[in-house]
Amino acid sequence: xTVIGVMPVASARGRVPNTPLMRTALALVFGxxxxxxxxxxxxxxxTDFLQFFFGSYEFPSFNAADTMINIGAGLLLIDxxxxxxxxxxxxxxxx
Numbered sequence: 138x139t140v141i142g143v144m145p146v147a148s149a150r151g152r153v154p155n156t157p158l159m160r161t162a163l164a165l166v167f168g169x170x171x172x173x174x175x176x177x178x179x180x181x182x183x184t185d186f187l188q189f190f191f192g193s194y195e196f197p198s199f200n201a202a203d204t205m206i207n208i209g210a211g212l213l214l215i216d217x218x219x220x221x222x223x224x225x226x227x228x229x230x231x232x
Contacts, residue, residue, distance in 0.1 A: 162213040164209070176202075186198070
């Protein structure tokens with residue numbers, strides 16, 4: 138849950154690239170984290186409700202919030218890879 142507190146501060150200070158992909162990724166991660174937090178606070182547990190089987194193999198159970206967190210994390214990695222050579226914008230002001 139640290140990401141909920143750290144990423145907005147880093148973004149506001151210009152430490153995070155401000156691209157549409159980054160904003161989408163962060164929205165998915167934050168939304169998924171808040172969804173799991175909501176379940177934990179109001180239901181006492183996070184309910185996993187999606188379960189898949191491939192023959193005799195049982196894939197680990199998960200929920201929609203977990204899916205959004207993982208998609209967001211994947212998009213974060215893609216965005217970081219695509220923007221790895223960009224120089225950060227110079228900070229204005231100074232004092």
